[in-house]
Amino acid sequence: MTTVQSPPAPPTAIRPQVVARTGLYAVLAANAAAVTVFFVQAGFASNALVVLGRLAGLYGALLMAFQLLLVARLPWLDRRIGMDRLTSWHRWLGFGLLWTLLGHVVFIVLGYAQSSSMDPLNELLDLAETVEGVLRAVVALGLIVVVGAASARWARRRMAYETWHFVHLYTYVAVVLAFTHQVAVGTTFTASSAATAYWWTLWGVALGAVFLGRLVLPLWCNLRHRLRVSAVVPESDNVVSVYITGRDLDRLPARAGQFFLWRFLTRDRWWQANPFSLSAAPDGRTLRLTAKAAGDGTAALRHLKPGTRVFAEGPYGAFTTLHRTRPDALLIAGGVGITPIRALLEELHGHAVLIYRVATDRDAVLHDELRELAHAKGAELYLVTGPAVPDRLAPRELARLVPDVADRDVYVCGPPGMTSAVLGSLRELGVPKPQIHFERFSLAG
Known part of the structure; x- marks a missing residue:
């Protein structure tokens, strides 16, 4: 089998993940600054609560657009950061979005209620009935609350993936409703031609990224191959x-x-x-x-x-040799997490050590194949068996098997519990963070 072997990046090179992550931070910061400028240019309402509500709504719209970018599955970002990390960022940003939009509604309603002397509930009902787009915004917020609740850990564990995915699709309905609300009543949206062009561009890029990464590229790839x-x-x-x-x-x-x-x-x-x-x-x-x-x-x-x-x-996935920093490598796999590790062993050059953690010998998937491949490449293969307790991959055991572990790139893939334990052992052994590459088996197995 012929494979392409990629040499590790020079130690002084900027890591691709750092470049992509810094780029995302810079894009978000630049857009936050632009939103603030347009907000100031639009002028302030006389009621401080309304001012805070409008600003929270604008930042909520920005976070919603940025969330779409994170899950658009654009190849350039995915290969440098990885879908598991992008999804994790999307999840945490989603909770920030939820609280931002709740703040938008609370401040706006309280501000208008203060001016009209109505109680907050009746003020909300009045706004929904009399102001164009407000009812759509209330529905959008309700959908986001439902999606946020479904994404909480206690709910996610009790929900089938297909159900969770179906509920998540309502986020796109919420995006459309929120955008039409912004177009209808957003003072910053219509404050200037530059502000209008900015928001149309922002939403166009965000939705276009999703359309490209989730639909166009997969269809084109499958028609081609x-x-x-x-x-x-x-x-x-x-x-x-x-x-x-x-x-x-x-x-x-x-x-x-x-x-x-x-x-x-x-x-x-x-x-x-x-x-x-x-x-x-x-x-x-x-x-x-x-x-x-x-x-x-x-x-x-x-x-x-x-x-x-x-x-x-x-x-x-970013679990590839693109992120190598050292000439030698340590590969650690647990269970069926061996599948990407086995592929990496085939592609890697330099000296490699593979540690395969399973409960019993019978659980060692592809073991004969791994043994032949390790022999052909001059790699060391260790099959570690036994119960999870005591930990067979504790710092002392890892140091015994691989004394120079701190001088190697380390790739880890396995069940979440094993992965977390191994990452803890690597930290105790002083392995620099840039040399540790891992993928959560629950996502990519």
Whole structure:
């Protein structure tokens, strides 16, 4: 199998993740400054509460547009930051958006109630009935509250992914309603031609990014490559590998460590997309994913027929050699988190150490293949088995297996609990943060 080996970046080079993250911060700060300038130019209301409410609403609109950018799945951002981190930022920004918009409503209602001597509830009802766009804004806020509640950890754990995703789609309805409210009654929106042009451009870029990243690019990629299942190979009783072929796969910008959202176009699975990492480095001819049966969807992979058409979104993820900083590497995998690690081992050059953490030998997916690959590349392979307690990857154990761990890039992928424990061990061992690369298995497995 032929793979492209990418040398690590020079130690003095600015990391791609830093460039992308700094760029996002700069864009947000510049837009916040622009919003403030346009707000000041529009003039202030006589009521301080109304002033605070309008400013909160403008910042809420900015955060809403920025949220769309974070989940647009634009390749440049995703390959440098990673979907898991972008999604995490989107989540926390969403809570900021919720409180900002609540502040907008509370301050506006209290301000107008103070001027009219009405109680806040009746003032809100009066505004909804008499002012164009206010009712739409109230509905938008209600939808955002529902989505925010569904995103809370206690609710997310009790909700099927499909249900959570369906609820989240209402965010786009809220965006449209909020924008029409801003167009209808936003004093800053109509204060000057420059302000109007700014807000139209901001919303156009945000919605355009979503349209491009979530619809146009996936459709174009699948029309270009015409992906199909070429073979289904059982690896064990509950693990299966699916091989995918297509046209011009050498032009597909996929790298070892990345994942796709796979949709197998059968009668009972065409509507369901699942994230699976590539379990072999792309060679320009075939893509391979390896999955463990964890439900009806993954169990059905074993029954796919060769020739089945595939719709894939991606590649996604920043868990690649693009972010290397050192010539040697340590790869740590847990469970089926071995799939992107196995692909990375194939692509990496320099000396590599692979530690594979499983409960029993029988749980070691692709172990024979890993052993052959490690031998061919001159890498060290350690299979660590046993119960989670005591921790077999504690700092002392890691230092014993890999004495020079602080001088290596470290890639970690596995269940959330294992990943968090390993990251803690690496910090105790003094591994610099830029050398630690990890991906949450719950997202990309």
